[in-house]
Amino acid sequence: MKRLLSGIKPTGELTLGNYVGAIRQFVDMQKDYESFIFVANLHAITVYNDKEELQKRTRDLVAIYLACGLDPEKTTIFLQSENNYHNNLGWVLECNTYIGELNRMTQFKDKSKNKSENAITCGLYTYPTLMAADIIMYDADVVPVGIDQKQHVELTRDIAQRFNKRYGDTFVIPQPIIPETGEKIYDLQNPTKKMSKTEENPKGCIALLENPASAAKKIMGAVTDSDNKVIFDQENKPGISNLMTIYSVLAKKTIKEVEMEFKDSNYGTFKKAVADCVSKFLTDLQQKYNDIINSGTVDKVLDDGIKKAREIAQAKVAEVYQKVGLSR
Ligand code: AQP
Numbered sequence: 001m002k003r004l005l006s007g008i009k010p011t012g013e014l015t016l017g018n019y020v021g022a023i024r025q026f027v028d029m030q031k032d033y034e035s036f037i038f039v040a041n042l043h044a045i046t047v048y049n050d051k052e053e054l055q056k057r058t059r060d061l062v063a064i065y066l067a068c069g070l071d072p073e074k075t076t077i078f079l080q081s082e083n084n085y086h087n088n089l090g091w092v093l094e095c096n097t098y099i100g101e102l103n104r105m106t107q108f109k110d111k112s113k114n115k116s117e118n119a120i121t122c123g124l125y126t127y128p129t130l131m132a133a134d135i136i137m138y139d140a141d142v143v144p145v146g147i148d149q150k151q152h153v154e155l156t157r158d159i160a161q162r163f164n165k166r167y168g169d170t171f172v173i174p175q176p177i178i179p180e181t182g183e184k185i186y187d188l189q190n191p192t193k194k195m196s197k198t199e200e201n202p203k204g205c206i207a208l209l210e211n212p213a214s215a216a217k218k219i220m221g222a223v224t225d226s227d228n229k230v231i232f233d234q235e236n237k238p239g240i241s242n243l244m245t246i247y248s249v250l251a252k253k254t255i256k257e258v259e260m261e262f263k264d265s266n267y268g269t270f271k272k273a274v275a276d277c278v279s280k281f282l283t284d285l286q287q288k289y290n291d292i293i294n295s296g297t298v299d300k301v302l303d304d305g306i307k308k309a310r311e312i313a314q315a316k317v318a319e320v321y322q323k324v325g326l327s328r
Pocket of ligand 1 (some may be wrong): 007008009011012017018019020021022040044093144145146147148149182186194195196197198199300
């Protein structure tokens with residue numbers, strides 16, 4: 001069975017974008033792959049996080065994974081910081097990556113834009129090499145991610161290929177898997193910008209744990225155009241196309257089916273349908289989350305997961321150290 005690996009940072013409140021672009025794929029694909037899904041908490045500290053908040057969000061993320069349908073029988077779920085081999089391999093890969101490559105990472109450019117050099121951590125700059133370690137340590141064949149992470153997976157491929165060439169066949173070269181619909185969910189108030197969990201304007205973003213009624217209100221207030229026709233056109237109608245994408249994914253309908261369903265509807269009717277659909281999705285999800293977060297399941301899942309993750313990682317790092325000359 002081929003292997004799948006991916007993860008999410010426990011920064012900010014997880015959004016509908018994280019669900020559509022990432023978690024939904026993890027759940028759909030777990031039956032066909034030996035899956036590893038982790039909480040990327042080492043990546044979270046590339047920016048400052050309050051300690052208690054970070055711990056809470058770490059547990060929340062595991063509970064959300066489970067509430068969304070990740071099955072610990074099929075998916076190994078673990079905490080990145082509990083597996084020190086990520087740091088070990090991360091360093092080796094950092095020493096096999098060039099500054100020019102990191103300078104080309106658009107996410108770093110975006111996140112450091114308009115910030116002073118004293119406000120940007122080195123971790124934010126080098127995090128793609130740790131991400132490469134996260135992936136190739138487990139010989140992952142596929143990495144389901146939203147489109148914004150594609151460049152990092154491509155860099156991972158380059159690093160792995162370079163390492164294999166230099167030191168002999170060691171790593172599987174991973175493939176990014178980007179969803180056909182929902183590769184990027186956009187901000188509801190600024191539909192050309194990614195919906196992001198650390199965005200300042202809360203009106204543009206729907207958190208998975210937010211009150212369903214407030215989420216419905218945000219959908220009703222989403223920025224659209226004045227054409228009043230429910231047609232998918234990303235370039236000219238980004239707001240309505242974004243809502244169509246959200247509806248298509250949650251209602252499990254194709255974009256064509258959504259267009260047909262609302263061909264005689266105005267935006268008000270369509271938005272109401274999307275709002276109801278999102279609200280129902282959040283209500284169901286939060287019910288499951290509440291059952292999980294107050295049980296001992298989160299710890300049990302992480303305890304089981306870390307054992308398996310460490311075993312695989314230890315063998316890979318030993319092989320790498322030996323090939324690089326870091327053994328006696
Ligand atoms: N809006 C989105 N649409 C589709 N996919 C998305 N993802 C995130 N936002 C969207 C996907 O979720 C996975 C985990 O992402 P992450 O939280 O670890 O990193 P991120 O995407 O960089 O997160 P944010 O929302 O921008 O928050 P911060 O500001 O904390 O970094 C990835 O597969 C991502 O593509």
